[in-house]
Amino acid sequence: MSRKTLVFAELRDGQLRNVALESLAVARSVFPDAEIHVAVFGDAAGEHLTALAQHGARTIHHARHPELVSYNPDAYVQALHQLISELQPALVVMGHTYVGKDVAPRLAAKLGVGLVSDCTSLEGSGEGVVLTKPIYAGKAFQKRTIKSSPLFVTIRPNNFPKPEPDQTQTANIVSYEPNITNIRTIVKNVVKKAAGGVDLTEARIIVSGGRGVKSAEGFAPLRELAEVLGAGVGASRGACDAGYADYSMQIGQTGKVVTPDLYIACGISGAIQHLAGMSNSKVIVAVNIDPEAPIFQVADYGIVGDLFEVVPLLTKEFKALLEQK
Amino acid sequence: MNILVCLKQTFGTEEKIAIQNGVIQEDGVEFVINPYDEFAVEEALRIKESIGADVTVVSVGPARAESALRTALAMGADRAVLIEENDGAFDEHSVSKILAAFARREKYDLILVGNMTVDYGGAQTGPRLAEELDIPHVTTAIKLTIQDGAVIVEKDAEGDVHTVETTLPVLITTQQGLTEPRYPTLPNIMKAKKKPIERLSLADLGLSADEIAAKTAAVDQFLPPAKKAGKKLSGELADQARELVRLLREEAKII
Numbered sequence: 289m290s291r292k293t294l295v296f297a298e299l300r301d302g303q304l305r306n307v308a309l310e311s312l313a314v315a316r317s318v319f320p321d322a323e324i325h326v327a328v329f330g331d332a333a334g335e336h337l338t339a340l341a342q343h344g345a346r347t348i349h350h351a352r353h354p355e356l357v358s359y360n361p362d363a364y365v366q367a368l369h370q371l372i373s374e375l376q377p378a379l380v381v382m383g384h385t386y387v388g389k390d391v392a393p394r395l396a397a398k399l400g401v402g403l404v405s406d407c408t409s410l411e412g413s414g415e416g417v418v419l420t421k422p423i424y425a426g427k428a429f430q431k432r433t434i435k436s437s438p439l440f441v442t443i444r445p446n447n448f449p450k451p452e453p454d455q456t457q458t459a460n461i462v463s464y465e466p467n468i469t470n471i472r473t474i475v476k477n478v479v480k481k482a483a484g485g486v487d488l489t490e491a492r493i494i495v496s497g498g499r500g501v502k503s504a505e506g507f508a509p510l511r512e513l514a515e516v517l518g519a520g521v522g523a524s525r526g527a528c529d530a531g532y533a534d535y536s537m538q539i540g541q542t543g544k545v546v547t548p549d550l551y552i553a554c555g556i557s558g559a560i561q562h563l564a565g566m567s568n569s570k571v572i573v574a575v576n577i578d579p580e581a582p583i584f585q586v587a588d589y590g591i592v593g594d595l596f597e598v599v600p601l602l603t604k605e606f607k608a609l610l611e612q613k
Numbered sequence: 614m615n616i617l618v619c620l621k622q623t624f625g626t627e628e629k630i631a632i633q634n635g636v637i638q639e640d641g642v643e644f645v646i647n648p649y650d651e652f653a654v655e656e657a658l659r660i661k662e663s664i665g666a667d668v669t670v671v672s673v674g675p676a677r678a679e680s681a682l683r684t685a686l687a688m689g690a691d692r693a694v695l696i697e698e699n700d701g702a703f704d705e706h707s708v709s710k711i712l713a714a715f716a717r718r719e720k721y722d723l724i725l726v727g728n729m730t731v732d733y734g735g736a737q738t739g740p741r742l743a744e745e746l747d748i749p750h751v752t753t754a755i756k757l758t759i760q761d762g763a764v765i766v767e768k769d770a771e772g773d774v775h776t777v778e779t780t781l782p783v784l785i786t787t788q789q790g791l792t793e794p795r796y797p798t799l800p801n802i803m804k805a806k807k808k809p810i811e812r813l814s815l816a817d818l819g820l821s822a823d824e825i826a827a828k829t830a831a832v833d834q835f836l837p838p839a840k841k842a843g844k845k846l847s848g849e850l851a852d853q854a855r856e857l858v859r860l861l862r863e864e865a866k867i868i
Binding site: 359361362385386389390391392393394396397398401402403404405406418421422423424425426427428429430431432433434435436472473474475476477478479480481489493517525534535536537538541542543544549550560561570571572573574579584585586587588589590591592593597598601602604605606609610 | 624626627628629630632637704705706709728731732733734735736737738739740741742743744745748749750751752753765769770771772773774775776777778779780783788789790827828829830831832833834835836837840841843844845846850851853854855857858860861862865867868
């Protein structure tokens, strides 16, 4: 009897979220010989199913139902629970996104199992796999093991590498309508704040502004730098509270937690709640007029100066460098 | 309306973490109500002030958690309960089972809890507790309106705002932006010193060790490797900019 693993593949704004592919890598890592099953809900396009297959999905359970057209926690929990009961997987993996945080713990309670959430790395494989997660806003880390079955894990986006795609791989697609009853919460309206652009949780490079940006217009030089770098633009809570940036750009403990290769913090002092959202970045650059700003303690490189002078200079230099390529 | 607020006592958010033999040291640490749970306490009190409610705060934790409950009483909660437990092995499954056993003793219309804790940050307790009690839940609320039994929640979904409709009883987890917690006034702090804090044991709740035994285990806790001191560049800003770009390409190999 072949062992199975189940990955929940999340769609957002009509796109397959990268964390779905990262989850496939995690499933492969924990149970290398298992058959990977994927659950995808709502209107998944052919290209999404192809991408999932090429990144390791063996069978894709494409659930369609009026209650699954847009996100609904009751519907998602029910559909996943039914699939888990049917498949009896050894492992369930989801992204630690707003969906994962809403659905996974409730599903874990329904299954009567443990859940290790927000994992950033793992060691070993099989039932004894050891999962690492940040604690205390990233000031420390904890390793956990799971005693119950199926193993259930949510992963922090952008921390696990995606699998190498195999263009020749295909998957069985099972389209079906799950049995969904008793919807007790109804999403009546969605206001999309994120005006398109790069998904910060998936961005490789982020240029971020704090209170030092001084106004909404002050973000313009940061956007120009981001444009040259193909980067996302983020903001500290201070900048959002002051009205310089929309809350959808907020990076921090209560905003988005990001793990880019490069984080350029402009006019951000470095409060612990902000660090909680970006301290795991590979390389941190800080630009701040205050040489004592705490951000310099976590930065790999720092420039003390007025960001309105420094950022345009960086844009110029990056442009020159990238044009050379 | 009968409101239950679940709160956890955590380290203050500015505390430095010291670890010895995999154990996080508590000497000299400042303890607070988990800031997200503070939003929950405040929201309960605002509902109490606007439409009338009985507000109970409960915490599962060691004896020191009493001070967090006292703060909640000083803010204006009517009743505080400590379910004293010191078992470091308990996980989110354990805690939600314990809270569920407590919550079942009364009929609560609304349960409020912070969306995550600032220590272990698993963000699991709320949805788990809702499932145990078989009531709906909404996470990361930034606005809550209760009118004639209808509940309308605006919630934060990674920057998007979802408006969710549901009915009582419901469990809501609270997010920053929902409300500003009040500072207890000195007279209320003094009054709170005299209010009783009920203590319940796991036996009082009729829970077996088996039911609440953790399903996951911590095997190690550690600090991140000390980061190499960062390079603060120097010289003319134009030169610094050039040097930074060079370092990012040649040293960090990021660009």
